Amino acid sequence: MDFLNDFKTLAKGDKIRTDNNIFKLHYKFSVLLLIAFSVLLSSKQYFGDPINCDVEAHKETVEVFCWVTGTFVIEDNTPEENFIYGLGNEAGKRTYTLLFYQWICLLFFLQALLFYMPRYLWKTWEGNRLGEVVDGLGGPLISEKWSPDRKEQIKRFILNQENHDIFAYRFAICEVLNLCNLIIQVYIMDWYLEGRFSLYGYDVVTKPWPQTYNAVFPKRTKCTYHKFGQSGSFVNRDALCVLPLNVLNEKFFLILWFWIAGLFLLTIAALIYRAMIICWVHFRLYILIAQARTFNRKKLRIIVWNISHGQFFLLYNVGKNMNPLIFKEFLNFVFHQLEIKGDDFSNL
Template sequence: MYQLIKDFQELVNCEEVHINNNVFKLHYKCTVILFIVFSILLSSKQYFGDPIHCDVTSQKEVVDAFCWATGTFIVMDNVNEKYYRTMGVEGLGIEEHKEIYTLLYYQWISLLFCFQALLFYVPRYLWKTWEGDRFSQMVKDLGGPIVSDKWSSTYKEKLTRFIITNENHDLFAFRFAFCEFLNLCNLIIQCLLMDWYLNGKFSLYGYEVATKPWPQAYNRVFPKKAKCTYTKFGHSGSIIDIDALCILPLNILNEKFFLIIWYLMVVLFIITFGALIYRLLVLTWREFRIYLLMAQVRNVSREKCQQLGKNLTHGQFFFIYNIGKNMNPIIYKELILLIYEQL
């Protein structure tokens, strides 16, 4: 467990240079860590025991392994509707085959969470590749409270010229906007994936838990009891069927994990959609960029900020605004004034 925590230390640590916004970090940092932690907990037998327990008198280990690998089921003809609802297995979250409902999802939830964590990290990987460590190289040693010796007249001239004359800033900014849009697309795909995985019962899962009695709402998607039939050959060569009632203790965790994920997806969707509206305003509304620049740069006159906003392209503004998040305020103000003089 210690080694796993050490491997993800880089992901958990705070970044020295910010190359994206907080909404982006919710996708590639908080959500990825959450899915990985859930996956580790589900696969940690030392904390939660075996994932399945079947009530048999002989060959218990063999039956447990067989039922875990092949899936359990519920025979509907053996129970009436009232008892069936009490058991919380009303055909929800399971695959239906006429009279038998087979539970096949629980074996792969740990791997599903790892796959989802990977998908959430893809936009971050693309943006980090496209960014190419530019911000880190430019603002290195310039973010501390003391003005660094690196901020010399030569470096001022180089940085100012790069910001004004480089023609790739617009492409740079559009790539970041694309990664933000990719976060929203990934979020929608993730919801559809989990809804398919739970046989269409994830989309309203959190709402049902909030509006219905909690044992019933949980058990409708994650039942705790199921049957399993193990077939073997007897000593005389005849076929022997062993019927077992199996308990699925990990579903106690699954029902809580998926509830947390459901609410997380709702919050992420709202925040991400709002971030895309913000990005659209920055992209299309020049006055909005002027307001953001005035809010970021203090002690610079309104007229100068307006003049900068009118002359800077969207890509140049994006580059300057992100540099400002990592620079000493005194250095950043001087940089803004230098750019103003050049323009």
Template sequence: MIDFYKNVKSFMKIGTVHTDNNVFKLHYKVTVILIATFSVLLTSKQYFGEPIDCDVEQRKEVIDTYCWINGTFILDDTLINYRTPGFGPAKKQSTDVNRQTYYQWVCIVFALQAVLFYLPRYLWKVCEGGRLKQLVGEFGGPLTSDKWNHAAKDKLVRNILHDTYAHKVYTIRYCFCEILNFANVVTNIYLMDWFINGQFSTYGIAHATYDIINPMNRIFPKMAKCTYYKYGPSGDIQWLDALCILPLNVLNQKVFLILWYWLFILLIISFFCILYRAVFMFVPIFRIYLLRAQARKLEGKKAKFIVKKLSYGDFFVLYRVGKNVNQNVYREIVLSVYDYLAARGTTYKHFVQDL
């Protein structure tokens, strides 16, 4: 457990250059660590012992293994009728059997979820290729570097403005990864819904609004039945009803509830992030407000001129540079961009050709 948290600490380490935003980090840092923590807890016998313990007098180890592999069940009709929910002498023809066959797969599914949530980050790292780090160089960080001078500023500005097409591709790839993050959350909600028999998508709402039957006891019962079959000496089938205790479901009840709230919160945040990106891409006046907010005390006419002359790709790169350098340094960069654009005429294309 200690080694796990050491790995988490190294994973949470914040780099010097930020190539993505905080919403992106919620997906590949917070969510991955949350799911990995759940997986470690569910696989730790140190805290919860054996995953299943059936109350039988004969062939206990065999029956425990059989019930773990083949699953258990409870009787829906008895959830509110008896002191021990899920059990009782209800008639089979009038009782719906609710089976639980997913216990042994929870950790594997969590591992798959962690991979899915890290996938957009991996794709973005491959597509980004360290471009922003090369661009910012040693000038990243909250402090002004001693090597920051006119020549360094001139070189940085030229690098920002020299390749419009590459910057457009860079921006489109980033937007695609943000859309992939949103699609990933939706996919994981459907995955978990399928995994626990269509009961995950409404799990949090059902728990918050239940009156009599707690959905936790129905989806993750702490005690359940298991029917074990074997052949007797004469060849007849003999069956044995076993009462099984499922200690892990004490944790599963809470883990899946936390996961439900987190995924839906992340879904809402990711949706608004996509809306923000769409406005960023297609509404120039919004970019003007962003530039003035990022480069403080920048005159409105200068901000409007820069946004008008820069493509959305060039502006995105310029904006990402502003997230990684000192505020005073960034203001100097923006003013230099304005001077270059103003000095090279009214067409940005002509300016780039002269560089």
């Protein structure tokens, strides 16, 4: 329940920013999108019955039976461009059963949980440490909470001897998990749709759209049910069934295909950005210069060259949550603290 309660705050803006915009696309926009899809598919009052079968007697019972046991389509053995759906089990055609559409709303909810897992893990590791340190310092005006004691507290938090590198690497791990999650999502949906998801968006763009949609999400299917005949023996009956929700499913999966493809590229770029921060000190300097544009660059160079990657990670995130004037004053305070240590800055 604690895990699920975190979803309530997704639509709200975060008071304390401990991640980045690409990370938010994973745990916020993706989760809200999938939950919306799940709710829409389960809202019978808006889109009607999930299945409608053309039968005269015991219509409701037959529809429940066909929904639970699955319907099937008949695929012609002719080339793909002549793919059709028949009404009889004619010779020369093969059938395949559709068993996936009953559970798509639950699949979307499971995917939402998977998208949120890296965020949940990072929140657990972060433990609101940054929130406690910068609380009340992010407003447009200089807060009364900004005092010499508060300045010293934040300085000790960043520059103490604790190994902050582990803290920073944990965020990098969560970013890697975001990429792993995207790969897992594609495998899950490809398995769920029997290999039809990985190229779904590409096929929709490059092939005639009715053909692609009908091949993956058919709207007209068949269902075979049994009843007792006049002599007391079992009699097979065929019903033509319509699946109205597949009109939504085809659009939802198309949106997901393009969203995951775009998010995959953005996540790769974010990981390259993270690797450059970890491995290249000059890159950290450029980032800090962009964040504190009006601050003396020589002082920034001295600060960056004399703190670890983990300390830089904390300093940068503290700056994201501080009033710019307060952050500038704090950077100046950090510079003088490093200068007091007697470090040799002559080569910088």
